[in-house]
Amino acid sequence: MSRLWNFSAGPAALPQPVLERAQRELLDWQGCGASVMELSHRGKLFTGLARQAEADLRELLAIPEHYAVLFLQGGATQHFAQIPMNLAAEGASADYVVTGHWGEKAASEAAPYVKVNLAASSKGESYRRVPPRETWQLDERAAYVHYTPNETIHGVEFHDIPDVGDVPLVADMSSDILSGPIDVSKFGLIYAGAQKNIGPSGLVILIIRRDLLERASRPMARIFRYADHAANDSMLNTPNTWGWYLAGLTFEWLKEQGGLAAMRERNAAKATLLYGAIDGSGGFYRNPIELASRSRMNVPFTLHDSALDADFLKESEAAGLLALKGHKALGGMRASIYNAVPLEAVQALVAFMQDFAKRHG
Amino acid sequence: MSRLWNFSAGPAALPQPVLERAQRELLDWQGCGASVMELSHRGKLFTGLARQAEADLRELLAIPEHYAVLFLQGGATQHFAQIPMNLAAEGASADYVVTGHWGEKAASEAAPYVKVNLAASSKGESYRRVPPRETWQLDERAAYVHYTPNETIHGVEFHDIPDVGDVPLVADMSSDILSGPIDVSKFGLIYAGAQKNIGPSGLVILIIRRDLLERASRPMARIFRYADHAANDSMLNTPNTWGWYLAGLTFEWLKEQGGLAAMRERNAAKATLLYGAIDGSGGFYRNPIELASRSRMNVPFTLHDSALDADFLKESEAAGLLALKGHKALGGMRASIYNAVPLEAVQALVAFMQDFAKRHG
Numbered sequence: 154m155s156r157l158w159n160f161s162a163g164p165a166a167l168p169q170p171v172l173e174r175a176q177r178e179l180l181d182w183q184g185c186g187a188s189v190m191e192l193s194h195r196g197k198l199f200t201g202l203a204r205q206a207e208a209d210l211r212e213l214l215a216i217p218e219h220y221a222v223l224f225l226q227g228g229a230t231q232h233f234a235q236i237p238m239n240l241a242a243e244g245a246s247a248d249y250v251v252t253g254h255w256g257e258k259a260a261s262e263a264a265p266y267v268k269v270n271l272a273a274s275s276k277g278e279s280y281r282r283v284p285p286r287e288t289w290q291l292d293e294r295a296a297y298v299h300y301t302p303n304e305t306i307h308g309v310e311f312h313d314i315p316d317v318g319d320v321p322l323v324a325d326m327s328s329d330i331l332s333g334p335i336d337v338s339k340f341g342l343i344y345a346g347a348q349k350n351i352g353p354s355g356l357v358i359l360i361i362r363r364d365l366l367e368r369a370s371r372p373m374a375r376i377f378r379y380a381d382h383a384a385n386d387s388m389l390n391t392p393n394t395w396g397w398y399l400a401g402l403t404f405e406w407l408k409e410q411g412g413l414a415a416m417r418e419r420n421a422a423k424a425t426l427l428y429g430a431i432d433g434s435g436g437f438y439r440n441p442i443e444l445a446s447r448s449r450m451n452v453p454f455t456l457h458d459s460a461l462d463a464d465f466l467k468e469s470e471a472a473g474l475l476a477l478k479g480h481k482a483l484g485g486m487r488a489s490i491y492n493a494v495p496l497e498a499v500q501a502l503v504a505f506m507q508d509f510a511k512r513h514g
Numbered sequence: 515m516s517r518l519w520n521f522s523a524g525p526a527a528l529p530q531p532v533l534e535r536a537q538r539e540l541l542d543w544q545g546c547g548a549s550v551m552e553l554s555h556r557g558k559l560f561t562g563l564a565r566q567a568e569a570d571l572r573e574l575l576a577i578p579e580h581y582a583v584l585f586l587q588g589g590a591t592q593h594f595a596q597i598p599m600n601l602a603a604e605g606a607s608a609d610y611v612v613t614g615h616w617g618e619k620a621a622s623e624a625a626p627y628v629k630v631n632l633a634a635s636s637k638g639e640s641y642r643r644v645p646p647r648e649t650w651q652l653d654e655r656a657a658y659v660h661y662t663p664n665e666t667i668h669g670v671e672f673h674d675i676p677d678v679g680d681v682p683l684v685a686d687m688s689s690d691i692l693s694g695p696i697d698v699s700k701f702g703l704i705y706a707g708a709q710k711n712i713g714p715s716g717l718v719i720l721i722i723r724r725d726l727l728e729r730a731s732r733p734m735a736r737i738f739r740y741a742d743h744a745a746n747d748s749m750l751n752t753p754n755t756w757g758w759y760l761a762g763l764t765f766e767w768l769k770e771q772g773g774l775a776a777m778r779e780r781n782a783a784k785a786t787l788l789y790g791a792i793d794g795s796g797g798f799y800r801n802p803i804e805l806a807s808r809s810r811m812n813v814p815f816t817l818h819d820s821a822l823d824a825d826f827l828k829e830s831e832a833a834g835l836l837a838l839k840g841h842k843a844l845g846g847m848r849a850s851i852y853n854a855v856p857l858e859a860v861q862a863l864v865a866f867m868q869d870f871a872k873r874h875g
Contacts, residue, residue, distance in 0.1 A: 157547030161554050164755055169541075172549055176540040180533050186518030186836060188533055190714040190760075193522050193837060226587040226716055227737070230751035234735030265733040348752055353551040355587055355716045355754030372626040374595030376588070390591035391709055393716025394525055395756060399551075475547060476554060 158498035161476035162305055162451060163328070164348040166493040171402040189398045194391050203386070206401030213404060213413055216337050216360060221383040223359040224397050229255075229327045229346040232357060233262035236323060236342065239379045241267040241296035242369045248272035248295040248320070252311075252446075253280045253304025254482060259325060260299070267296060280307040282443035286315055296368075297321040297341060303329035303448050305349070306480045308440070308487070310448040314339045321365060329450050330358070331407060331492060333417030341365050347396055349450075350491045352403055356396030407492070416492055423490045423499045424449040430503040437510040455485035461513055462486070472505050474498075519859035522837035523666055523812060524689070525709040527854040532763040550759045555752050564747070567762030574765060574774055577698050577721060582744040584720040585758050590616075590688045590707040593718060594623035597684060597703065600740045602628040602657035603730045609633035609656040609681070613672075613807075614641045614665025615843060620686060621660070628657060641668040643804035647676055657729075658682040658702055664690035664809050666710070667841045669801070669848070671809040675700045682726060690811050691719070692768060692853060694778030702726055708757055710811075711852045713764055717757030768853070777853055784851045784860045785810040791864040798871040816846035822874055823847075833866050835859075 159166040182189040185198055192199045207222050216222060225232070241247055246268035249260040252275050260269045273289040275282055291298060298317040303310040305328040314336065315322070321341025330345040337343065342361045348354035359379065366380040375381045375389065382389050410416060428447060431438040431454050440447065440454045456462060465486065469477050479485040490499055520527040543550040546559055553560045568583050577583060586593070602608055607629035610621040613636050621630045634650040636643055652659060659678040664671040666689040675697065676683070682702025691706040698704065703722045709715035720740065727741040736742045736750065743750050771777060789808060792799040792815050801808065801815045817823060826847065830838050840846040851860055 155545070155547055156542060159548045159552050161548075161552060163752065164552055164555065166552050167549065172541050176537055179537040179540065180530075181517060184516075186516055186834070187520045187522075188528065191520055191522060191525055191527050193525065194715070196837070226589070226592070226754075228587070228751040230737045231587070231735075234737055262735040262737060265735055346752065348755075353754075353756045354555070354752045355757060374592075374623040374626055376591045376595055376623060390589040391524065391707065391715045393587075393714075393754065393757075394709075395714045396716060396754075473547070476557070 157473040157475050158494070158501055159475045160488040160490065160494065160498070160502070162349070162480070162487060162489040163346070164354045165489055165491050167352065167399070168403060168406045168493045171399065171406050174402055175399060190395050192394065194388055194394050199394060202401055203397055206397060206404055209401065209404035209408060210358070213331065213407055214335065214337055219363050220337060221361050221363055221366065223361065223379065223382050224387040224392055224400070225357040225359055225382060226355060226393055227357060228354070229325055229344060229357060230258065230262060232344050232359065233259040234266060235377055235379070236299070236344070237263045237267035237296070238369070238371065238373055238377055240321065240323070240342070240365060240368050243371050244268070245296045246270050246292060246294070248291050248298040250274075250284070250289060250298065250300040250315070251276065252283055252301060252309050253307035255304055255306070255325060255327070256301040259301065263299070270295065272298065279441070280304065280309055281441055282446040283309060283311055291317060291320070293318060293320060295320050297323045299323045299325070301325045303450055305451050305489070306482055308442055308448040308451045308453040309446050310450070312445065321362070331413060331416065332420050332450055334413040347400055349489070352399035353396050356393045356400060358400070419496065420449045420490070420492070423494070423496055424452065426496070426499050426503055427452050427488060427490065430506055434506070434510055437514055438506065450491055451487060451489050453479055453483055453485060453487040459484065464513070465509060468509060469505055472501070474502055474505055518834040518836050519855070519862055520836045521849040521851065521855065521859070521863070523710070523841070523848060523850040524707070525715045526850055526852050528713065528760070529764060529767045529854045532760065532767050535763055536760060551756050553755065555749055555755050560755060563762055564758055567758060567765055570762065570765035570769060571719070574692065574768055575696065575698055580724050581698060582722050582724055582727065584722065584740065584743050585748040585753055585761070586718040586720055586743060587716060587754055588718060589715070590686055590705060590718060591619065591623060593705050593720065594620040595627060596738055596740070597660070597705070598624045598628035598657070599730070599732065599734055599738055601682065601684070601703070601726060601729050604732050605629070606657045607631050607653060607655070609652050609659040611635075611645070611650060611659065611661040611676070612637065613644055613662060613670050614668035616665055616667070616686060616688070617662040620662065624660070631656065633659065640802070641665065641670055642802055643807040644670060644672055652678060652681070654679060654681065656681050658684045660684045660686070662686045664811055666812050666850070667843060669803055669809040669812045669814040670807050671811070673806065682723070692774060692777065693781050693811055695774045708761055710850070713760035714757050717754045717761060719761070780857065781810050781851070781853070784855070784857055785813065787857070787860050787864055788813050788849060788851065791867055795867070795871055798875055799867065811852055812848060812850050814840055814844055814846060814848040820845065825874070826870060829870060830866055833862070835863055835866055
């Protein structure tokens with residue numbers, strides 16, 4: 154066994170104790186004589202697990218009773234399309250605030266189902282910051298306002314929940330859900346692909362204010378309708394049972410760590426350490442994002458000379474630091490430091506970066 | 515470790531060697547320092563695994579080059595809706611041949627997207643058989659003909675591929691894919707939820723003749739368009755990487771077993787043994803399906819006195835035989851005997867059934 158420090162943007166590192174437990178019980182879950190993957194999703198054993206996972210998530214995020222919690226499939230990308238199908242009547246419009254690649258994609262996948270109003274975008278500034286709230290062109294008749302609290306590729310994060318009045322606020326929290334406490338009651342809908350801060354890929358968690366479940370009516374199959382999923386406890390059809398199980402183990406682990414307030418502290422410490430190393434490198438490393446909009450989860454950075462990139466990647470991997478290559482849209486490097494990445498991993502990365510800079514500076 | 519014999523209809527038993535290998539390499543996949551669940555789907559390690567799984571599936575089913583193979587999400591149920599979205603122009607009709615619960619459901623989820631023509635149904639006969647081909651009311655202008663080669667709940671199976679002329683034949687093979695060789699070239703589209711004969715839930719395999727990829731044009735998000743998935747090697751967004759991995763291990767295992775011809779023999783032997791025990795019980799056990807339409811994968815049966823059902827379930831579980839309870843729509847019992855259920859499991863079930871009948875006859 155030689156586990157390395159994994160900075161993958163997603164599918165991303167999972168907590169070591171979660172993986173160890175999943176390994177132990179892979180062939181025989183809780184003495185039932187079968188793997189958790191081999192159980193009917195409608196049997197008592199699995200529904201008990203499923204309900205416990207939901208209860209733990211509700212506790213961690215303090216989700217109010219008037220919100221439904223759904224365990225779905227399709228990745229955030231599918232829900233880019235399903236959200237307007239469910240929340241917008243035909244012919245309605247929705248506001249999109251775009252601060253990076255994923256917000257752009259959310260708007261483009263929504264376009265067949267809703268009139269997309271680009272209420273704000275920082276594309277013209279290469280997504281270097283969250284556009285100031287006073288510049289947003291919101292429409293009070295919009296079906297909803299969509300935004301991406303943390304942009305995984307560009308490394309831009311909102312540090313406050315924007316006030317959008319009475320229009321339901323919809324957030325793609327794929328890369329920052331569970332990184333700290335949030336006030337769920339400020340949102341109409343929160344959704345997240347699991348593969349960054351929750352569990353394996355192929356699972357989506359969606360939290361929706363119940364009054365929005367019956368919002369739009371347009372012809373569509375039941376399988377696309379959130380109201381039907383809610384009425385069937387996310388078992389309208391066979392869910393991703395392995396994903397649900399691992400998400401449940403992650404929620405338990407988060408509770409053992411002290412919950413989301415504790416995670417917020419740890420994530421702040423990790424981000425502070427890494428940005429400190431970048432900013433303190435005398436220009437050897439650079440992060441392009443405005444200070445107030447920097448992501449605590451995804452830290453893109455470039456080397457002062459991109460001719461060194463290949464060496465950086467080769468040497469970092471040899472030093473046991475995985476998946477630091479930046480997204481192809483930006484080049485350079487990116488370290489994703491989600492909940493499951495411990496402070497020691499960031500310390501090891503910073504030590505490597507400093508040594509590399511010394512040797513190549 | 516006490517693994518029991520698992521007759522679950524789905525999520526269902528997985529091959530023991532597949533689970534053991536997944537357990538061994540759960541924390542460190544092929545010495546890469548991370549779990550297979552923690553790898554980027556776009557990295558060389560995972561794309562290598564993904565391509566190998568596809569190649570093995572192509573070899574097992576002898577899939578011709580002019581078919582695309584997709585690894586998707588959403589369960590068969592989502593594709594009940596996505597298939598008409600992709601194969602039928604707006605206003606077009608499609609023929610549905612319904613031989614059980616899942617065919618009914620396929621037709622109802624399709625209805626928002628295509629005019630459903632119920633070309634044949636055995637519902638009036640309680641789904642006791644496949645309706646004779648000469649009674650089908652097919653429309654040669656139909657966008658496609660949909661049928662369900664094996665009905666998981668009712669235990670009804672087609673033993674030949676129906677001839678539907680030049681109209682593309684679409685088959686939901688969720689519960690019999692890989693149970694024996696098939697002639698893929700007879701189909702326009704084959705799809706299957708993984709959780710019966712392939713791997714864990716949350717993965718769908720879809721095999722589509724490439725000329726059908728551009729069939730219909732209607733406004734929809736890219737994520738729903740099979741052509742976009744095919745053009746992106748099923749990585750339009752993050753796939754279910756764990757499901758893909760386990761499917762790949764299952765394909766390897768099937769090749770080691772001698773491929774699908776060998777599986778057909780084994781499955782025939784298992785089904786013959788179990789139906790023999792039912793038919794030879796002097797009426798203590800009954801299966802309602804016409805002989806020529808009996809499923810080799812899902813064997814529903816009733817006890818002559820339903821007052822004995824509770825005892826049968828309790829005693830069978832105590833004897834190490836799991837998940838024999840029938841679907842609530844039919845009551846009684848059901849034994850699902852997919853590829854991963856060995857002959858020894860069926861022998862143990864038959865021995866229990868004979869003993870139970872002796873004690874309660």
